[in-house]
Amino acid sequence: MTSDQQPLLVTADGPVVRIRLNTPERGNVLSGRMLDDLLAVLNAADDDPAVRVLVLSGAGRDFCTGGDREELTALLDEDPSGTSLRAVAVKGRRVCDALASTGLVTIAQLHGSVIGAGLALAVFCDLRVGAEDCRFWLPEIQGGIPPAWGGALPRLIHEVGAARVREMVLVADKFDAATAYELSILHKVVPSERLDEAVARWAEPLADRPPAALRTAKLMLNSYALAPRLADGTLFDPDLLASAMTVQARKH
Template sequence: MSDPLLAVRREGEVAHMTMRDPRRHNALSERMMDEMIAALSDLRHEPGQPRVLVLSGAGPDFCVGGDLVEFDELIHEDPSGAGIVRLGRKAARLFAELSASDMVTIARIQGRWVGAGVALAAACHLRVASEDSLGSLPELALRLPLAWGGGMHQLVAEIGQSKVRQLMLTQESITAELALQMGIVHRVVPSALLDQSVERWARKIVRGGRQATTTSLELLKRPVDVGIDAVLMAAAIAARQHHVEPPRAGRGSTG
């Protein structure tokens, strides 16, 4: 039996999920995505679900996107493209599960992150990149649409249509500086400080209330759909846990 392509470990309230297929630069093969989806399900159903999930890639690169060797094999087996569609649906599920997770997800980015690898990072709530990282959206040069797994929509939701259009059509390299300027990443640090920066954010998140964090993330995803009663109830529960007076409707609030 082949070794797993994914390593998952838990350190208290923080889980680490590491893609470990450096030979293929952590490409999102079908097997890799199956293992990631299964790992997310396992973490979600653990007693005392972790508060934070750190997603990283072993070796020099974070993730070079879809596995082009696998694409070629699938097209050779079935020229109709059914296999590619199947992979795309799995990618869409993976991105959706990351972005909708109750765990705060942090992408730890080093080296290259390409195509669907950029979308994978964009599906995470927070993104920290090393200053020598380099991203790209080369799909058009490969005569592929920027559509696999809903990657384009994931990026548009994070940074806006205009910026995605620029990167898609010009195919310019996404340096760490440009990624920070465009809001694709939230912080850029020297390679030696990458783990330290991720750990510092994870500790801060864990110190916050679980219910307050979850409700706040829900508000960001669908602010119109979340009723004020649900928000006030979550605030009241959190306040009771910390023995402070809960906010009342019609009075000042913090946001």
């Protein structure tokens, strides 16, 4: 990414805000800067009474190929204690919390590779539309780290089911859009050339819904989803990730 390139492209069309991850030459990896910008845009959109729908997509060939491992490795080299790395992981958690708690209806528009933290980002959106070329992967344990990014593991278990998520994490096989649909990771699969149209067919009528009813429905859905969870162990995710990467670095 050049120094003047913006990591996000944000456009507003009345009640619909579109956010596009914009570092396609790097697979739209989630750097600390991108996470800062994402959180700022999410908070601003949530505070705007005119906005009702938010669409999240990626520029270039892929939606998002995960966290920025180059940045995390560099941070660990500079600060072997893992404190700086943990700070980036906390940013990821805040972005996912913002997606989960916003009163806006969020739509993930997915194509190409949806990997690791990219899958976490997508699964925190309310609705997910994927192109037929989508490929999904949770490769964390192959790299020697736990699947501790953004508090996504319980969200995946709630959306998909414990048995299948266990397979996704431990076996860590890649899977396609058809399988993602079967697992309820995707709500709809369409040909690549119809992806924009499919998202618009959801976003446009949602934007016309009465705003109070829309936000109340979101609050109810979020509340009922959290009801079975007596404690939130994902609060430790940034520390788990930092500790695991610190240990892995010491071994090398």
